[in-house]
Amino acid sequence: MSMMEQVKEVLGYLDQLSLWQKVSIAILAPFVYSLLWQFYFSLRSDRVPLVFYWIPWVGSAVEYGMQPYEFFEKCRRKHGDVFAFVLLGKVMTVYLGPKGHEFVFNSRLQDVSAEEAYKHLTTPVFGKGVIYDCPNWRLMEQKKFAKAALTRDSFRMYVPKVREEVLDYFANASAFQLTKKKSGEFDVLKSQPEITIFTASRSLLGDEMRKRFDASFAQLYADLDKGFTPLNFVFSHLPLENYRKRDRAQKKISSTYMNLIKSRRSTGDIEPKRDLIDSLMINSTYKDGVKMTDQEIANLLIGVLMGGQHTSATTSSWFLLHLGEKPELQERLYQELQGVLKEKNGTLRDLDYDDLQKMPLFNNVIKETLRMHSPLHSIMRKVLNPLLVPNTKYVIPAGHYLLSSPGYAMTSEKWFPDAGEFDPDRWEHIAAASDNKETIDYGFGAISKGVSSPYLPFGGGRHRCIGEQFAYMQLGTILSTFVYNMKWSLKGKFPHVDYTSMVTLPEGPAELVWEKRESSLL
Template sequence: MELEVLQAYALSVYQSFSELKLSYRISIILLIPFVYNLLWQLYCSVRRDRVPLVFHWIPWFGSAVNFGMRPYEFFEECREKYGDVFAFVLLGKVMTVYLGPKGHEFVFNAKLSDVSAEEAYKHLTTPVFGKGVIYDCPNSKLMEQKKFAKFALTTDSFRTYVPKIREEMISYIKSHFKTNENDSGKVNVLVSQPEITILTASRSLMGDEMRKRFDTSFAKLYTDLDKGFTPINFVFPHLPLPQYWRRDAAQQKISNTYLSLISHRRNTGDIVPSRDLIDSLMSNSTYKDGVKMTDQEIANLLIGILMGGQHTSAATSSWFLLHLGDKTHLQEDLYKELTELLASTKGDIYDLTYDDLQKLTLHNNVIKETLRMHMPLHSIFRKVMNPLKVPDSNYVVPKGHHVLVSPGYSMTSERFFPQADKFDPYRWEKMAEAANDATNQSNLDKTVDYGFGAISKGVSSPYLPFGGGRHRCIGEQFAYVQLTTILATFVYNFRWKLADKMPLVDYASMVTLPIEEDSNIIWEKRDTCVI
């Protein structure tokens, strides 16, 4: 009987609606989402078990514009109003933010059963990396994939990488800066650094044979892959748009390039586990359950490994060249440090070794400071798999929502770093505790092994440029080897200055890049230039 009454009432409402003028009907249809949005926000505001929700007028879009264009300013404005814990709507998804070191602990050390990076990212990353790797597999397999990759990230490997990185960089500069013809010139670092990064990484990690199959066009292909990591891809991973077609074409071409070499080595039996990362994976990629990675999965993992470092190192080296172009006196400090070290060994830039890199304190601090000001990924997400209680509160994050943490916010906040907007590598001589490799002194003896080797469990530092927990980047040491070699080679051979003003940050993608049109430097040869 009740069902019949409801049906009759619904029919009556529909008839009344259909009798309205067309303009009224359209207005009501358009108004309903806004009314629902306001009522839903009102409901959330009276629930004491929900974190404060940032008010928004536009349904579904929520705070996407403010977050996408100015994330750190948006976070700070919300913090001042709501505190360190708040939520906002991002393209239909509810994101619960916890700012600061306590937030790092809350998200990075959350139980695997409670939060999932795979569920947060797999629809975004699978079209870029390919199937069966990174987030397109259970977390246990990802941990084993990290372990497979670490065969090529040893100290002995790093010692062989330094001369290869230097050689690739010098060859690139001779060709593209035309140093045989010019003593000075102008270059856009957003063009040069992605190309230098991809060539140096492919030569060192992938080996000489794969490097011969690469050229600077592969930097453009990786840029096309990078553009698969934008907010719109986060919600709509497959759309009939040119940027999606370029992403898919780039993935296919790079994957086929790896597969061609893998197939050649399989067919000829030319596999030397210690030769390069490709052979290492071909020899050491059997999971604990006895299942071997397929060659296609190895190719896909190689894309993920190279890309994981390519876009972050390219962004970091671009930024430190720009900052040093803005503060040219720091170049002279770096030059003094470098030449004094080389003089002590009676060598030049061609004699710089891996062990020497560890002695270049200011060089390493320039990289550290660049990462502080420009963490490549401004926000890190996890999907909530079970209701998640926020510590020391009554708040519960519901299943299906997302949690968001932003080490980049902490690293650029005055609360944790005095004069946070000032590029000052010397601050690290005064802040040893913050530089303690993403951990506090009290946590130095606390480690955990997620399957790819012991790492620090402590994530309560405000300085976490390589993330934390089970998803912490395994390429941190390689990044420093690559970036320090690139920086030292620049410093030894050139002086440079900004061609224009110091560029602002472009947050259009999820990688924090400088605005391209303002990213030019003017270089000139030093007396010691060997290029």
């Protein structure tokens, strides 16, 4: 009997069944297939251990999405550092710990791809032709173009601008109004995204673009943020309201950038060192001679600000909450800040970028916050060619995904004793640098080649975040402005982490009570 005849026979048999029987088969068939597939997968000695699941296609998505670090730890205890789980139809191979960082971040470009893993997630948010919607070598050059605005000389110019923006926010935001009130309450989930976008736009994009930003523009970036969820990772477009908000926000922000770019082009008002916009308009020609279009420049600007938005809004929210539980640590920060200012015989307005480097406790608070609350809990790559897991017999097939979680390592007792305790002083005794001093240049400047450290808050390898020093400048200036102008305490219980997006924000409301200091500039 031929295959076609066999198919016809099966279809004929199914046609004779009652509706109830057909529905039962339709429901049961995926479960049976899933169980058989898992059984076959488990029999193969060349496959990593697979986390069992009951619901077809969904796999372990719910457990992973709600508490990823707890899920990883449970799987590690059963299967070891290397295991696989199914996430909405995709097989994710996880490798935990520093060896996993090395494997994922430093795998060969021809074997794994961040672009293939993320482009359907990021392209609707950033736009076409930039970040992951282009060949990797072009992304490396885009990072080089953007780094022109991330120099030490630039940071020296940014510090007073960031401070001025925070002070303006303290003076005018309804939750603060320090010129009129001596105390009040605020929610970090509202204040920190707004402060972050205002300070980043003022420093990176310049005064002219900052004037176009207001609370509604900050909301547009919040709507863009909603495009980063596990569901978006699988489905880039669905007829849902958060998708529509994402698309409207992308068009509005992109058109705002485009209008300014066109205006400067038409008038010739372009100054190389004024802001990142002008810098990209002048220096954005790839090594093959192709120039970025103005639309691609606008899209890259969205990507640059979004990257900083995630890190700084998340990190500043968390360090304010932790410090709200530790008034004695706030006082130590205040005394460290006053000590630096006393040497200058000045006030907060005299604090500059070089002074930020003289305040170890401030930097350790940021470092400890990044350890406990890595903005991204998972970093993924798509496997392009069959990949052997080092020192094992396991082979990861093409089409599967690799997953590394520096956030898991940074919150593990194995590498950080009392990992659940917010303790900035631990960094007085820990060398956070990579264990490998060798550097490599992927096209955007030399970075450490080694990624086997348990502490990697900014990732590693060719996709390492280029904004690390900008983040420390921005966060240090924001924190010093808070400390100098007010004291604050936690209202209610310390919030849990919200893992429903791919950014680890606090669950709301996340409120603090503030009291104006006598030293306040307002």
